[in-house]
Amino acid sequence: MSAAVTTSDLVAWIRAFRDAVHQQKDELTRLDSEIGDADHGSNMARGLDAVIAKLDVAPASPTELFKTVGMTLVSTVGGASGPLYGTLFLRMGPALAEADPVDAAALGAALRAGVEGVIARGKAEVGDKTMIDALSPALEAWDSAARDGASPAAAAGAAAEAAARGRDATEPLVARKGRASYLGERSAGHLDPGAASATLLLEALRDALAAAE
Amino acid sequence: MSAAVTTSDLVAWIRAFRDAVHQQKDELTRLDSEIGDADHGSNMARGLDAVIAKLDVAPASPTELFKTVGMTLVSTVGGASGPLYGTLFLRMGPALAEADPVDAAALGAALRAGVEGVIARGKAEVGDKTMIDALSPALEAWDSAARDGASPAAAAGAAAEAAARGRDATEPLVARKGRASYLGERSAGHLDPGAASATLLLEALRDALAAAE
Amino acid sequence: MKKFVNDPADVLAEALRGIQAAHPDLRVDAENRVILRAEPTRAGKVALVSGGGSGHEPMHGGFVGRGMLDAAAAGEVFTSPTPDQVLAATQAADSGAGVLHIVKNYTGDVLNFEMAAELAAAEGVQVESVVVADDVAVTDSTWTAGRRGTGTTVILEKIVGALAEEGADLAAVAALARRVSEAGRSMGVALTSCTVPAAGRPTFELPDDEMEVGVGIHGEPGRSRVKLASAREIAKLMVDPIVHDFGDAVGPAIVLLSGLGGTPLIEQYLLYGEIAPLLADAGVDVQRVLIGDYITSLDMAGASLTVVEADDEMLRLWDAPVVTPGLRWGA
Amino acid sequence: MKKFVNDPADVLAEALRGIQAAHPDLRVDAENRVILRAEPTRAGKVALVSGGGSGHEPMHGGFVGRGMLDAAAAGEVFTSPTPDQVLAATQAADSGAGVLHIVKNYTGDVLNFEMAAELAAAEGVQVESVVVADDVAVTDSTWTAGRRGTGTTVILEKIVGALAEEGADLAAVAALARRVSEAGRSMGVALTSCTVPAAGRPTFELPDDEMEVGVGIHGEPGRSRVKLASAREIAKLMVDPIVHDFGDAVGPAIVLLSGLGGTPLIEQYLLYGEIAPLLADAGVDVQRVLIGDYITSLDMAGASLTVVEADDEMLRLWDAPVVTPGLRWGA
Numbered sequence A, B: 001m002s003a004a005v006t007t008s009d010l011v012a013w014i015r016a017f018r019d020a021v022h023q024q025k026d027e028l029t030r031l032d033s034e035i036g037d038a039d040h041g042s043n044m045a046r047g048l049d050a051v052i053a054k055l056d057v058a059p060a061s062p063t064e065l066f067k068t069v070g071m072t073l074v075s076t077v078g079g080a081s082g083p084l085y086g087t088l089f090l091r092m093g094p095a096l097a098e099a100d101p102v103d104a105a106a107l108g109a110a111l112r113a114g115v116e117g118v119i120a121r122g123k124a125e126v127g128d129k130t131m132i133d134a135l136s137p138a139l140e141a142w143d144s145a146a147r148d149g150a151s152p153a154a155a156a157g158a159a160a161e162a163a164a165r166g167r168d169a170t171e172p173l174v175a176r177k178g179r180a181s182y183l184g185e186r187s188a189g190h191l192d193p194g195a196a197s198a199t200l201l202l203e204a205l206r207d208a209l210a211a212a213e
Numbered sequence C, D: 001m002k003k004f005v006n007d008p009a010d011v012l013a014e015a016l017r018g019i020q021a022a023h024p025d026l027r028v029d030a031e032n033r034v035i036l037r038a039e040p041t042r043a044g045k046v047a048l049v050s051g052g053g054s055g056h057e058p059m060h061g062g063f064v065g066r067g068m069l070d071a072a073a074a075g076e077v078f079t080s081p082t083p084d085q086v087l088a089a090t091q092a093a094d095s096g097a098g099v100l101h102i103v104k105n106y107t108g109d110v111l112n113f114e115m116a117a118e119l120a121a122a123e124g125v126q127v128e129s130v131v132v133a134d135d136v137a138v139t140d141s142t143w144t145a146g147r148r149g150t151g152t153t154v155i156l157e158k159i160v161g162a163l164a165e166e167g168a169d170l171a172a173v174a175a176l177a178r179r180v181s182e183a184g185r186s187m188g189v190a191l192t193s194c195t196v197p198a199a200g201r202p203t204f205e206l207p208d209d210e211m212e213v214g215v216g217i218h219g220e221p222g223r224s225r226v227k228l229a230s231a232r233e234i235a236k237l238m239v240d241p242i243v244h245d246f247g248d249a250v251g252p253a254i255v256l257l258s259g260l261g262g263t264p265l266i267e268q269y270l271l272y273g274e275i276a277p278l279l280a281d282a283g284v285d286v287q288r289v290l291i292g293d294y295i296t297s298l299d300m301a302g303a304s305l306t307v308v309e310a311d312d313e314m315l316r317l318w319d320a321p322v323v324t325p326g327l328r329w330g331a
């Protein structure tokens, strides 16, 4: 394997994310039942099915892939997660336009652009009990691994682990963003569903890149 | 004791009927849940409470008593049982206007007038799975006991037994009158609630007259 | 029992308080449990009086107002009102031009309205009665108390109310009422039981995978219990017996799909999406549609479908202005 | 799950079919899941566009029609519509005079409408937005996503729709919308959970003797779970925080008591019978009352109370003609 990630590796990522979401669909909805409105699993599954349907024709570049993914999520998911995940991908695409090869540093920069987009849209900070609680630490872990010369797969592994820790850390938190915030104190004691799906996203990336190595 | 029934014996009957209905209220409603609309117990209880409230001033005669009972039932029960039980009493009153003493034969004639009134109003026949299935055999049993020289209490005992048998006989029947008829074949296998309350009526009469002896 | 109630014995009296508080156009006679228009019946106008057990809201109290009922007598939950109540409603509503009693075919309703009509006649009020018996689930109606009265009642009250508002006399009003009554067919399906407040628990138990077909509006079990089916199959269970009962091709029609109280509107629309093509296939020319909770059975999850074959006069009167809490248009 | 559905995934598409079949005055754009008036927006008239997740019927699709909305975008159940949907609704409704977006304050709704507004602006459509955030159950709104948008939305759509119908320009329409939005307060109580079709089971479990206080309209648990109380006590739980939040004496008001979908009208009236005297005691001068299922949460048993302080203009516009499936009067 080379340290360069191909477009088809990234397509494999999206497919793996779709499969993971389908497998965890009921669990994501269950988490959203506890502190939300019981639709996060079906929202994400619906959107990713639509994405997969668009991937029959192989995209020419990461930029094109992420544009398709982002646009499709925005136009099929709805809810809070639709614009947020959509923005994540829509911002990742342009960040990779010039990247050659797509190495760990380039992917990390794209991820950063994506997460910053999510923050700009959703105005959430770490600790607000949202997907940001998984995405932000993942980003830090990625960057530090990449600085240490890790391969994309290894960086993704570190990011996935950090995301999972971030997800778990949402449990005791009182939500300050999203509909879980309406529960006030009662939102504590439950994992955030968006942090859970974001962890699946990073784990899917780790698995896709590991398989490609 | 004499064979003559007093107005206060009859007041005791109505009070005993009210007490029995209250005791069996949930059971009557349960029966009505099976093949009706779950209100027979509350209907009868509401009406008899209103009747009792009217009996603070002792009525001067059986005729006056039954008029009060009948009018009150008609104006407070509603449903099918209100007009039917109301008619029963409204027709019994005049039949006793000339009776002196009120003996077994006179009471039997009054009962007959009452039951005929119910039949005229409701158009039910024996076997239609209604209160008539308890009232008609009770009437026959009363008459035959009275012909054999039975006391009012003894006649009421025979009538109560016949009513209970008639009530039990409603179980296998398919209803042809009242709202149980809408269930068609499904009405079979359940006692008719009105036949059950009519049996309480006769049993209360038996108990009140026995206590007076 | 999960309900907005205080003492179950007070449900009716307290609901009437709420109706009075919400609707200045109506006058509630709390003693007699009668709901009237705040304005007395116009001299010469035939009055329409209906009533029945409570638990079917907005029917009937919610249909009192200009262009529909003049008064409604509200019985206890699922218990027809007493003759006194109906008499009070009748006397209060009569302007001298006579009163039409609109009665649903249940033994209790028929008997109590009959007695009330006798009493009213004795007081010099002219009364005509129409008995609605439209529920095609009841097939053996010749040998029994006959069919139940359900959704056609709503459509009848609207159409005939409009004719009365135009000043027609009692004979004409009663004749039209009978025509509408004969032109209507209904069929109901329940997914759950309802809970009568005074009983405190569901009238019947229904497993999670079963439903009741051919129910009325009093929480009684239906004609048959079958496996829970899809909306598509349920639509067929409702449409087929109605169309079959009409026999010949049905002409222009007014259709009412009513929720039974516990079924939200989104499901009612979904169900109607299945019903509409079936009606079209059967040649029913649907001219007007009403969807929502109009004739209910407390908190029962379920729906009833009513089809009334409507001639031009009925359609014209259907479209005439109506101003009631439950139906309002044209004014 | 006891519902009139076929495949849970098809609930929205199939409900829209039913809406189209039932309402010839409306046009359903099935592809975009947008409900429009059948007649295009009159030239020069500002268009009102709303939308949100489905499961709140009749809101919003049932409020499309003369005197109220021009279009509504219907998201999946409890899921706000996508920007594409809102854009489609916006472009279809715009007559050139601009469009007001009426948005309920949920992260998803706000973000999707925001993106739609950006896209519409890029296409040359003038868009103003009003965000309704009226739910007083949310007390810590400064540090969070803020209050939820609930019942005030219905009242706003009616009042502002009437102003738009009169030909006011976009700035005036948006200004009034903000005034109404600021004048509204709501509070909801749930006796049961609801069941999201795709989830197939109740969103939360609630013991027989408990209820949720301070719920929104998405089946989420409320601010607190307390012992099931009488209607009288519940009325107080609803009225007190609203009155308290208004602070000073409330002036003339429009009141909406909405069932949440599984609560029958008789209970809503009973509850209003308890609410009315409490409002009167608190000095609220109730000028108009609306009771029924107007903003719902699928099949949840429960109710929400909304009080909008209304000046003369608002009252006048409230009384203006409206012709929609969900609200209809004056025409």
Ligand SMILES: Nc1ncnc2c1ncn2[C@@H]1O[C@H](COP(=O)(O)OP(=O)(O)O)[C@@H](O)[C@H]1O
Residues within 6 Å of the ligand: A032, A036, A037, A039, A040, A043, A044, A078, A079, A080, A081, A082, A084, A118, A121, A122, A123, A124, A129, A130, A131, A132, A177, A178, A179, A192, A193, A194, A195, D078, D079, D080, D107, D108, D109
């Ligand atoms: N402002 C926000 N910023 C980042 N993430 C958010 C924000 N609001 C909500 N989320 C995420 O969205 C998730 C919920 O998504 P979903 O259930 O699909 O949408 P909705 O809340 O509209 O039903 C939450 O668990 C949370 O992680």
Ligand SMILES: Nc1ncnc2c1ncn2[C@@H]1O[C@H](COP(=O)(O)OP(=O)(O)O)[C@@H](O)[C@H]1O
Residues within 6 Å of the ligand: B032, B036, B037, B039, B040, B043, B044, B078, B079, B080, B081, B082, B084, B118, B121, B122, B123, B124, B129, B130, B131, B132, B177, B178, B179, B192, B193, B194, B195, C078, C079, C080, C107, C108, C109
């Ligand atoms: N036509 C009738 N003749 C005689 N009794 C009848 C008739 N119809 C109904 N009943 C009696 O009335 C009883 C039901 O009374 P109730 O439940 O109080 O009234 P409703 O059926 O109006 O709810 C039935 O069990 C039956 O015995």
Ligand SMILES: [Mg+2]
Residues within 6 Å of the ligand: A032, A036, A037, A038, A039, A040, A079
């Ligand atoms: Mg959600």
Ligand SMILES: [Mg+2]
Residues within 6 Å of the ligand: B032, B036, B037, B038, B039, B040, B079
């Ligand atoms: Mg009964």
Ligand SMILES: [Mg+2]
Residues within 6 Å of the ligand: B037, B039, B079, B080, C053, C077, C078, C079, C080, C108
């Ligand atoms: Mg009854």
Ligand SMILES: [Mg+2]
Residues within 6 Å of the ligand: A037, A039, A079, A080, D053, D077, D078, D079, D080, D108
């Ligand atoms: Mg949602």
